[in-house]
Amino acid sequence: MKIFCIGRNYADHAKELNNPVPTTEPLIFMKPPTALLISNRPFYHPDYSNNIHYEGEIVLRICKNGRSVQPEFASRYYDAVAFGIDFTARDIQDRLKAKGQPWEIAKGFDRSAPLSKFVPLADLKNPEAIDFQLMKNGEVVQHGNTKDLIFSFDTLICHISRYFTLHTGDYVFTGTPAGVGPIQIGDTLDGYIEGQHLLQCKIK
Numbered sequence: 001m002k003i004f005c006i007g008r009n010y011a012d013h014a015k016e017l018n019n020p021v022p023t024t025e026p027l028i029f030m031k032p033p034t035a036l037l038i039s040n041r042p043f044y045h046p047d048y049s050n051n052i053h054y055e056g057e058i059v060l061r062i063c064k065n066g067r068s069v070q071p072e073f074a075s076r077y078y079d080a081v082a083f084g085i086d087f088t089a090r091d092i093q094d095r096l097k098a099k100g101q102p103w104e105i106a107k108g109f110d111r112s113a114p115l116s117k118f119v120p121l122a123d124l125k126n127p128e129a130i131d132f133q134l135m136k137n138g139e140v141v142q143h144g145n146t147k148d149l150i151f152s153f154d155t156l157i158c159h160i161s162r163y164f165t166l167h168t169g170d171y172v173f174t175g176t177p178a179g180v181g182p183i184q185i186g187d188t189l190d191g192y193i194e195g196q197h198l199l200q201c202k203i204k
């Protein structure tokens with residue numbers, strides 16, 4: 001099982017971190033399977049970072065094996081969405097980026113990918129414009145809609161599958177909107193898709 005993640009896929013988020021907005025191709029990175037945190041289990045804050053950020057994201061579930069998928073078939077390769085958090089050790093990421101080194105440990109550390117249960121796309125009113133929200137301690141901190149994605153779900157499927165064979169059961173974290181911020185021990189994060197409470201993650 002592979003976990004693909006997309007960086008800078010909402011212009012408002014790229015801007016808040018003073019990153020350029022990608023225009024030609026999506027920014028892909030991966031997390032290992034040990035990053036998954038499921039069943040609303042708590043996240044135990046590790047001691048190697050003092051600035052872990054939440055990034056609330058819509059996650060696709062891959063339902064078909066494929067490589068070099070063509071645009072007209074891309075939508076057949078995912079069938080459900082979940083709410084995921086792409087925890088990012090921003091201090092480690094900034095240090096590595098400054099040196100031009102890979103981000104792996106800032107993004108792929110253990111339990112850095114809380115993931116809710118999946119909702120079939122067929123059950124959503126408008127799969128082209130999925131509304132999602134992340135709350136921290138009862139306050140909305142991120143509010144996104146997938147109609148604002150720079151690279152659509154289909155474009156991501158085509159692009160990822162040029163380089164990596166997709167397998168049933170792989171996941172794609174599709175990027176975060178503006179409003180990312182730090183977590184502290186004692187915080188509670190809640191993720192909603194179309195008003196449905198799908199994820200809870202307590203920081204311990």
Ligand code: ZN
Pocket residue numbers: 005006007055057086173175176
């Ligand atoms: Zn992210």
